[in-house]
Amino acid sequence: MPELPEVEVLVRHLGPLLKGKTIRAVEVRRPGILEPTSPERFRRSLRHATFTEVSRRGKYLLFHLRSEARTRKKRSFVLLGHLGMTGRMYLSPHKAELPKHTPLIIDLGNERFVFEDTRYFGRLTLDTSALEQLGPEPLHEEFTVELLTKLLARSVQPIKVKLLDQSLIAGVGNIYASEALFRSGIWPGTPARALTPVQVKKLWRSIRRVLTEAIKSGSTVPLNFSGEGKRDGLLYFGRNADTPKSYEERLRVYDRQGKPCVSCGDPVSRIVQAARSTFYCMHCQAEP
């Protein structure tokens, strides 16, 4: 469930549940997801540590912990999480059956923290160096039109590909990149530096709007993070009974190839850029 909004909603959900909980034991079933941290070091650091806070940076989850070792002095550290393509994290009763692909389980006493990840692309590690390369948070005040203009000024890369660059803007992924460009009426193949000032401003607004709206739809709805059901917690596939809008209504172009554009009725196109699908409307996002 990976882009910025999904991670943000998950962080808001997990924060209150984990705060103050102490780790009793750690079971590593797939050491690869800890890399480059060794399972030994991982277990040693986490055992007896207490969660103090959960926050987010781009698509990363930051679990803030404090080790309470009596013998040694207290020390704060961060456990960095990433959901990859298929990762999920939730609390679950001990008696609940674990899913087939569960790389890591943390025993919290009364319940356990489960990291489920079918494709094992996700991470839970003590190495936080990945954060250093991230660009600005698109929803923070520091992300201004002027900053976006500067970031796009020299590049000839297609704007859609640029939006996926985490060192440019942190948290935008393949779905919301297509969505933001559709809302801005910009052709995905436009070289970044060829965008007009008006287009940059529209794009800036659209990025913030699609992310904010996605967070809102996830936050106002009682999402089910219990771990039952395949797609629970995925905002774009959300289908809770109380969901105000179905995912078809929430996403305007993504995965809608051949279906009528919600704006003009022309069929939505699919192209491949940097080996990823891009969805757009040839009429509403015309090539200049």
Add this chain to the structure above:
DNA sequence: CACCATGTTCCTTG
């Protein structure tokens, strides 16, 4: 068997 999938990193080539 084919192709596709919300992500990131590494390698090659220019």
Add this chain to the structure above:
DNA sequence: CCAAGGAACATGGT
């Protein structure tokens, strides 16, 4: 050094 493209990672759905 940079940009661009592709493969790799691993598993499942259609």
